[in-house]
Amino acid sequence: MIRLRYYGQLTVSPRKQVFRIPLNGDQCGDTESVDVGGQPNALNLAIQNPEFALITTDSGIVLLHNSKVISTTKVNYTITSSSVSPDGTEAVVGAQDGKLRIYSINGDTVTEEAVLEKHRGAITSIHYSPDVSMFASADVNREAVVWDRSSKEVMPVFD
DSSP: OOOHHHHHHHEEEEEEEEEEOOETTTOOOOOOOEEESEEEEEEOOOOTSSTTTEEEEETTTEETTTEEEEEEEOSSSOOOEEEOTTTTSSEEEEEEEEEEEEEEEEEEEEEEEEEEEOOOOOEEEEEOOTTSSSEEEOOOOOOEEEEEEETTBBBOOOO
């Protein structure tokens, strides 16, 4: 049995595919599949740009536009988590080595902008704040860090 994780109109499967299932009222339309070249470990939707999705696999970043692959970027580290900004112009990618990589996204081009180091274990979760001024990351050691998006510095902790 294949388990699918549901993300609005997109799902991922353990078979290197992402599925788009159009919703027409209370009915599902015909399913379209997209091969993303590896086992998807995260599917991120740019909520202000609904045609855009960022998929990560263990070894790559895949950009989709209207359910079509527009870019695949291979990396030399193991990806464990990712998040995309609401407008789809930036991604934060977490890795097995505990590092966060910040990428700018312009059309079909993904460019590494910074590498952030604070965690001591693999990154398990990344999320932008509602106003997108910050993002938070967490690791396997249950450590959470809040980052200032513009300075790329850790936010101070107040007791």
